[in-house]
Amino acid sequence: METNALSIGFAGLQLENPTMLASGVMGYSAESFHRIAKSGAGAVVTKSVGIQPRVGYVNPTVVQAAAGLINAMGLPNPGIDVFSEEIKFSKTILRVPLIVSVFGYSAEEYATVAKKAAEAGADAIELNVSCPHVKQTGAEIGQNPKILAEVVQQVKASINKPLIVKLSPNVADITVLAEAAVKAGADALTAVNTLKAIAIDAETMLPILANVKGGLSGAAVKPVALRCVYDIAEKFEVPIIGCGGVSNWRDAVEFFLAGASAVQIGTAVADDIEVFRSVTKGVENYLRKKHYRSVKEIVGLAHRK
Amino acid sequence: MPTANNTLRTTQIVQIRTESPTVKTFVLPDRLCCKAKPGQFLMLWIPGIDEIPLSIMDASNGLVSVSVKAVGDATRHLHAMAAGATVGVRGPYGNSFTESRGRVLLVGGGTGTAPLLFLAKLLASKTERLSFVEGAKTKDELLFVREIGGVCQEKNIITTTEDGTAGLQCLVTQPLASLLDKDRFDMIYTCGPEIMVKKIFEMTEKRKLPIEASLERLMRCGIGLCGSCVIGKYRVCRDGPVFNAAQLREMKDELGISKLGFDGSRIPI
Known part of the structure; x- marks a missing residue:
């Protein structure tokens, strides 16, 4: 078995293994990225950063559901000008690709933030066009192929780095949005962001999240995310990063078989920060057992007729 | 496990003690937090207001106690509550002090x-x-x-x-x-x-x-x-x-x- 059985390359990025930290988790500081990388992640994605600082919502911002978490953080972030310093600092200590997640309220804003992030040293940009609980950003853009294409085009024109678009599952047909993103210049797609959700407390008869509505992540969303990856892979050649409920090697393998070249892990970090290492090890064992030399060989195999 | 089987649950404050002009202790029944170890904390939901981390001051016999200083909006709302009021709890979370001898x-x-x-x-x-x-x-x-x-x-x-x-x-x-x-x-x-x-x-x-x-x-x-x-x-x-x-x-x-x-x-x- 080759030692680089787990290494993958897509959209100009080289990863030592196909696991990545999903955006939103521990994503503020260089030391956090470094620790996640030491825990075995092949790449890290920052929290979504915008043009201005945002303090986010008051608590509760996270509530546990039956097999996952519902969150409405409200995109807290220090703004790209402050965060650029964190990107620069991160690049001095990080040995894995640093992907900066970007959000905005207009195509121009997305482009401005992405350009600054790229100039600060981001190895790639991931567009958050699908945050389901902040008004005037994300959801609307991620649900409208025309607006999405405009955002992707403007960002693409303003940076020289790989551009990843993180899609929303909260649409009738995700392949319509995938097509819009790819035609507009996306180098890769992340599927998917959280599903629209709410938690209501029977005793107090109140919604629990301060923002009332939020997004569901974790094991509960895995079958939905897997289907989204499968549907996109069925229609397009674009590299896909599977995201939604990955907590062990079997989950990751299922995403590869559906057509993902890599997986992002977020919610499972709550149970074990070393999840990246355990997933990678498990995938490695799986490949050996199934006599594959590289994880690349199993990408999309579930589509065989 | 930090998340599994640790969903937010509501409970009623059974006792409130005034410890100082700015600090009150709230006693709550909770099946998980009553087993907390010294050093651990819980997340307390003040319905409709906020959810805040509080270090645990006592835990025994099905009850957990937290001592809270009124310093902000959430803690002032909590201080204004009376015994019988409903709050939400999750936890206990975090590690605990090691037990030293000597x-x-x-x-x-x-x-x-x-x-x-x-x-x-x-x-x-x-x-x-x-x-x-x-x-x-x-x-x-x-x-x-x-x-x-x-x-x-x-x-x-x-x-x-x-x-x-x-x-x-x-x-x-x-x-x-x-x-x-x-x-x-x-x-x-x-x-x-x-x-x-x-x-x-x-x-x-x-x-x-x-x-x-x-x-x-x-x-x-x-x-x-x-x-x-x-x-x-x-x-x-x-x-x-x-x-x-x-x-x-x-x-x-x-x-x-x-x-x-x-x-x-x-x-x-």
């Missing part, structure tokens, strides 16, 4: 005394000697004086106030230097304002003494995901809130110096 010193500042009292009760019968140094701004804010007297011998208790209305008129760190020099301690536990914790850590480092400090940071999720409470590479909610000397050394660039604000930017303490 000669143990606890140093508490302000409401930081609460988890140390919980620890002191656990250690009372297990240690050779239990010493407590407690500091507050003024006599009225010296917490749990009677309770501490119940677990530590009077000669092993030192109290300090900034205005001199009770005990020594000085900061809690002042009597420590001579105490640490003249006596041998097998473990120092501390909880309180971070500047105080930092000073005490410097004192134990100088004398090569073991220490465990409970830290506080802005917390949102409480389960190690959101990153709000990171200090260095550690998450206070998940890797802490209790840190030992080796870990405190690793965070010396931030301890008592900076923390993350609500927008995730580094702000001075």
Whole structure:
């Protein structure tokens, strides 16, 4: 078995293994990225950063559901000008690709933030066009192929780095949005962001999240995310990063078989920060057992007729 | 497990005790938090207002107690509640103090005394000697004086106030230097304002003494995901809130110096 059985390359990025930290988790500081990388992640994605600082919502911002978490953080972030310093600092200590997640309220804003992030040293940009609980950003853009294409085009024109678009599952047909993103210049797609959700407390008869509505992540969303990856892979050649409920090697393998070249892990970090290492090890064992030399060989195999 | 089987559950406050003009203790029935260990915290939901992390001050017989200072919107709402009011709870979260034997010193500042009292009760019968140094701004804010007297011998208790209305008129760190020099301690536990914790850590480092400090940071999720409470590479909610000397050394660039604000930017303490 080759030692680089787990290494993958897509959209100009080289990863030592196909696991990545999903955006939103521990994503503020260089030391956090470094620790996640030491825990075995092949790449890290920052929290979504915008043009201005945002303090986010008051608590509760996270509530546990039956097999996952519902969150409405409200995109807290220090703004790209402050965060650029964190990107620069991160690049001095990080040995894995640093992907900066970007959000905005207009195509121009997305482009401005992405350009600054790229100039600060981001190895790639991931567009958050699908945050389901902040008004005037994300959801609307991620649900409208025309607006999405405009955002992707403007960002693409303003940076020289790989551009990843993180899609929303909260649409009738995700392949319509995938097509819009790819035609507009996306180098890769992340599927998917959280599903629209709410938690209501029977005793107090109140919604629990301060923002009332939020997004569901974790094991509960895995079958939905897997289907989204499968549907996109069925229609397009674009590299896909599977995201939604990955907590062990079997989950990751299922995403590869559906057509993902890599997986992002977020919610499972709550149970074990070393999840990246355990997933990678498990995938490695799986490949050996199934006599594959590289994880690349199993990408999309579930589509065989 | 931090998340599995630890969903938010509602419960009713069964007792409220006034500890000082600004601090009240709330007692709640909770099947999980009643098994908490000293050092752990819980997330308390004040319905429709906020959800805040609170260190646990006692846990036994199906009940958990938290001592809360009214400092902001959420805590003031909590202080205005009466017994019978409904709140939400999840946890207990975080690690706990290790159980040391031998000669143990606890140093508490302000409401930081609460988890140390919980620890002191656990250690009372297990240690050779239990010493407590407690500091507050003024006599009225010296917490749990009677309770501490119940677990530590009077000669092993030192109290300090900034205005001199009770005990020594000085900061809690002042009597420590001579105490640490003249006596041998097998473990120092501390909880309180971070500047105080930092000073005490410097004192134990100088004398090569073991220490465990409970830290506080802005917390949102409480389960190690959101990153709000990171200090260095550690998450206070998940890797802490209790840190030992080796870990405190690793965070010396931030301890008592900076923390993350609500927008995730580094702000001075």
